Amino acid sequence: xxxxxxxxxxxxxxxxxxxxxxxxxxxxxxxxxxxxxxxxxxxxxxxxxxxxxxxxxxxxxxxxxxxxxxxxxxxxxxxxxxxxxxxxxxxxxxxxxxxxxxxxxxxxxxxxxxxxxxxxxxxxxxxxxxxxxxxxxxxxx
Amino acid sequence: xxxxxxxxxxxxxxxxxxxxxxxxxxxxxxxxxxxxxxxxxxxxxxxxxxxxxxxxxxxxxxxxxxxxxxxxxxxxxxxxxxxxxxxxxxxxxxxxxxxxxxxxxxxxxxxxxxxxxxxxxxxxxxxxxxxxxxxxxxxxxxxxxxxxxxxxxxxxxxxxxxxxxxxxxxxxxxxxxxxxxxxxxxxxxxxxxxxxxxxxxxxxxxxxxxxxxxxxxxxxxxx
Numbered sequence: 001x002x003x004x005x006x007x008x009x010x011x012x013x014x015x016x017x018x019x020x021x022x023x024x025x026x027x028x029x030x031x032x033x034x035x036x037x038x039x040x041x042x043x044x045x046x047x048x049x050x051x052x053x054x055x056x057x058x059x060x061x062x063x064x065x066x067x068x069x070x071x072x073x074x075x076x077x078x079x080x081x082x083x084x085x086x087x088x089x090x091x092x093x094x095x096x097x098x099x100x101x102x103x104x105x106x107x108x109x110x111x112x113x114x115x116x117x118x119x120x121x122x123x124x125x126x127x128x129x130x131x132x133x134x135x136x137x138x139x140x141x
Numbered sequence: 142x143x144x145x146x147x148x149x150x151x152x153x154x155x156x157x158x159x160x161x162x163x164x165x166x167x168x169x170x171x172x173x174x175x176x177x178x179x180x181x182x183x184x185x186x187x188x189x190x191x192x193x194x195x196x197x198x199x200x201x202x203x204x205x206x207x208x209x210x211x212x213x214x215x216x217x218x219x220x221x222x223x224x225x226x227x228x229x230x231x232x233x234x235x236x237x238x239x240x241x242x243x244x245x246x247x248x249x250x251x252x253x254x255x256x257x258x259x260x261x262x263x264x265x266x267x268x269x270x271x272x273x274x275x276x277x278x279x280x281x282x283x284x285x286x287x288x289x290x291x292x293x294x295x296x297x298x299x300x301x302x303x304x305x306x307x308x309x310x311x312x313x314x315x316x317x318x319x320x321x322x323x324x325x326x327x328x329x330x331x332x333x334x335x336x337x338x339x340x341x342x343x344x345x346x347x348x349x350x351x352x353x354x355x356x357x358x359x360x361x362x363x364x
Contacts, residue, residue: 009296012194082290084297084313089306095293096197101284104198105219108277110210111198115164115188118171118178123186125162129214132262134150134161136207136223137195138143139326140173141333141340 006090008037008072012113021069027092028069038072038094047075054078110135143205143224144181146251150258151185158212159262163187164195166204166326168299168334192299196326197292200282203325203358209261209271217261217271218361219281224254225358234346250360257364270364280361291320295327302334310334325357 002022008015015037021028034040040047042065046055054075056064063074072094076083080097104111110133114124125133147161163183165174168191178187195201199208200220207223210216228247232239239247261268272280298313314331321327328348333340349357 007300009293009300012192014300080286082286082293084290084293084316086297086301086309086313089301089304089309091297091300093293093297093300095289095296098284098286098289101197101289105200105281105283106278108216108274110208110214110216113194113198115190115194117186117188118175123162123188125210126214128160128162130158130212132157132159132212132265133210134147134159134207134258135164135195135199135210136143136147136161137164137166137190137201137204138177139166139204139329139333140169140177141167141329141337 004090006092009091009093010038011096013037025073026071027073028066028071030069034070034072038075040070040072040075042070143251144177144183144187146224146255147185148181148183150255150262151183154259154262157262159258161185164190166190166193166196166201166330168192168302168330169337170303173333173337191303192296193292193326193330200284200288201326202321202323209258211266211271216277217266219277221280221361222358224251226250226360227356227358230349230357237341250358253364287320291317291324291327294320295330298331307334 003019005016005018006020006022008017017029017033017037020033029037031042034042039049041049043053045053047053057078064071073083076094080099082095084093084095085091110125112124112126114122116122125135144163147163151159151161162185165188167173167189170189170191174189203222205223205225206220208216208220209218226247228243229239231243257270261270265271294313295317298310298317301310301313314327317327318324318331329340329345332344
């Protein structure tokens with residue numbers, strides 16, 4: 001079991017975890033760290049976020065919960081999320097599951113996001129509901 | 142850069158409940174985009190997306206790419222090239238200039254695209270450019286396991302660069318490009334992080350030429 005600090009990239013955020021427990025492919029976080037990195041909260045019905053709960057498969061409880069810690073890597077595998085790791089810098093990058101991306105895009109509801117402008121002020125797409133929005137990308141390169 | 146084009150459209154069409162939101166896919170952040178934004182002094186949101194989050198959410202593989210979103214937050218045109226076409230491939234690659242006929246052909250893509258936006262802003266759902274749901278779905282490319290794995294690798298690379306570990310980042314960018322070879326965003330961003338000139342240098346032109354008859358900027362046939 002390793003306990004050195006690491007960074008978890010999850011959704012739009014990168015979160016520093018001071019004392020995680022890493023064992024092979026397992027990443028064990030406290031309830032507070034789990035919520036802070038990923039937004040998932042453990043409840044009697046399973047892992048819950050935004051009104052949806054994912055039940056833990058029967059007889060596999062120990063893969064997900066142990067000693068008041070939760071294995072974010074096992075949850076990601078259950079959800080079909082890709083995991084990319086860098087050992088040297090202790091970084092874990094969790095992607096979105098393809099099935100979730102497909103569901104989101106094909107719903108045709110424009111997915112929300114929040115990003116800074118040059119002055120650092122944050123803007124969300126959802127602030128502009130009620131307008132016709134041209135969402136257009138560019139780059140300096 | 143098109144920031145002034147979107148500003149002119151905003152000035153013209155804001156009373157029709159229209160707003161552009163420009164998103165810069167730039168992992169180098171403020172320092173890379175500031176000169177362009179400061180020169181354009183936009184009054185619409187001009188946002189910085191170091192991690193290419195919007196590219197991932199909306200399945201964008203090049204710039205400039207746009208999505209149209211209506212008043213109810215529904216997508217009425219999925220990701221498509223926003224007013225560019227492949228005439229640029231015939232430009233003078235040394236001086237980066239276009240002969241008059243090439244420039245005219247290149248500009249025609251923009252005027253057609255701007256005209257379509259104007260039609261939509263004024264007519265709303267009645268515009269022929271606001272597509273029915275079935276057509277939006279038909280035009281969408283749905284994300285695969287390779288695509289989401291590519292995105293997770295790109296995020297890792299971008300994070301490592303930001304933390305000052307450019308060498309450690311390289312294999313993750315390579316993996317992202319391997320998993321999603323059609324993404325010019327991954328290719329050109331990775332080049333630009335090595336050297337800002339490289340994204341439009343000989344490597345870029347070689348990759349464009351390798352497309353052969355395939356388009357770099359696929360044009361939507363209805364615009």
